[in-house]
Amino acid sequence: MASTFHGLELGKRGLAVAQTSISTTGHNIANANTKGYSRQQVNQTASPALDVWANGSVNPSQLGQGALVESITRVRDRFLDAQYRDQSAAAGEWSVRQETLGRIEVAINEPSETGLRASMDQLSSAWQDVANDPMSGSAQVVLKERAEAFVQVAQSMDTSLGNITADLQLQQGAAVDEANGYLKQIAELNQSILQNGKNSNDLLDQRDVLVEQLSSLIPVKVTENKNGIYDISSADGKALVTGTDQVGTVVAADGKKGGKIAGINESLKAVEAYQTDLTAVVEKFATANGMGKADGLFASGTPFTIQNLKVNETATYKAPADLEANAKAAQSDFRTLVSKLGAQSQGSINAVANSEAALMATDNRRQSVTGISIDEEMANLIKYQHSYSAAARFVSTTDQMLDTIINRMAR
Structure with a gap:
């Protein structure tokens, strides 16, 4: 009975279930604009029933005892989370590569009326004036000035490319340190989650934000254990976080494919390649202009570098017999370099647009699952408010019944 x-x-x-639901809804509303916050929901279940004897053929029957809060959990889609991390790595890589190629384009500065192509054309024109009047002092002076301008432009471009390399190396070190900082924080949060339970929703959100930030730097594989702990490894299987310990560190060499660190590594290779191609063009053009000869226009140390290139101070310059053909070959090589840079830059712009579009589409899908809708939460708030009022009315009615039994029937 x-x-x-x-x-x-x-x-x-x-009352307890309704109050918990109202509080959780309020928590959702308060964190509608909190980065990385996942919508939380109250999972309620029927309270264990009470066995009672009835007049029917089936005994004992069961009398319900209301509802209980089973758990408060986050609403997440693990598949979308994994997809987001993968696409974040791709977007992180291509954004760096596109930015670097854009900076290389600024350094190369073509097409331009003041760039290397223009200075080569002007130098060729000055040679024509010297050929028309070999003994003209003014033509020799103009030729020397055009040669000085060519050297200055080439050295400025080479310096700019060197500055890009130095900046990328600083970014590389900072990105590696940032990644290892995230690993340390993830291990610490694993420890906190282990102590507080796998339904420590706000701690889980904080950890997921860190994992997503880490995935923008380097692709990672995330394995969730039964106790809610994340094990983190790199894309090639290198263990980084196991349980509550950071067991590995990220190094620059880990950035092989995907993520900002990989983008920096590829960018360093790209800058080196263009700097090498530029050096070859300048050396070829300087050689065509008689570099190293007594009456040649240019001089340089050995091995050749753009920074060592200088104008020969010989008073009278004489054009090499094959100057025009060799100079045109160098100019053709430079046009090929510029065309290649333009094509790669456009390709990187397209890749960034595609990767960011895919990332945004996945994030929109994910937000539709885990994000906060104020309208939906307000509707839930009204629903739970009615549930609370109904439960309170039930308690009041029961109290009146007991008052009748205890106080009035005793008279």
Whole structure:
């Protein structure tokens, strides 16, 4: 037989469930604009029933005892989370590569009326004036000035490319340090989650934000254990976080494919390649202009570098017999370099647009699952408010019944 106070206990449970639902809804509303926050929901279940004897053929029957809060969990889609991390790595890589190629384009500065192509054309024109009047002092002076301008432009471009390399190396070190900082924080959060339980929702959100930031630097594989702990490894299987310990560190060499670190590594290779191609063009053009000869226009140390290139101070310059053909070959090589740079830059712009579009589409899908809708939460708030009011009314009604039994029937 049910207790006389069964109704009060049942109502009390209803109040508790409704109050928990209202509080959780309020928590969702308060964190609608919190980065990385996942919508939380109250999972309620029926309270274990009470066995009672009835007049029917099936005994004992069961009398319900209301509802209980089973858990408060985050609403997440692990598949979308993994997809987001993969696409974040791709977007992180291509954004760096596109930015670097853009900086290389600024350094190369073509097409331009003041770039290397223009200075080569002007130098060729000055040679024509010297050929028309070999003994003209003014033509020799103009030729020397054009040669000085060519050297200055070439050295400025080479310096700019060197500055890009130095900046990328600084970014590389900072990105590696940032990644290892995230690993340390993830291990610490694993420890906190282990102590507080795998339904420590706010801690889980903080950890997921760190994992996503890490994935923009280097592709990672995330394995969730039964106790809610994340094990983190790199894309090639290198263990980074196991349980509550950071067991590995990220180094620059880990950036092989995907992520900002990989983008920096590829960018360093690209700058080196263009700097090498530029050096070859300048050396070829300087050689065509008689570099190293007594009456040649240019001089340089050995091995050749753009920074060592200088104008020969010989008073009278004489054009090499094959100057025009060799100079045109160098100019053709430079046009090929510029065309290649333009094609790669456009390709990187397209890759960035595609990767960011895919990332945004995945994030929109994910937000539709885990994000906060104020309208939906307000509707839930009204629903739970009615549930609370109904449970309170049930308690009040039960109290009146008990008052009748205890106080009035005793008279």
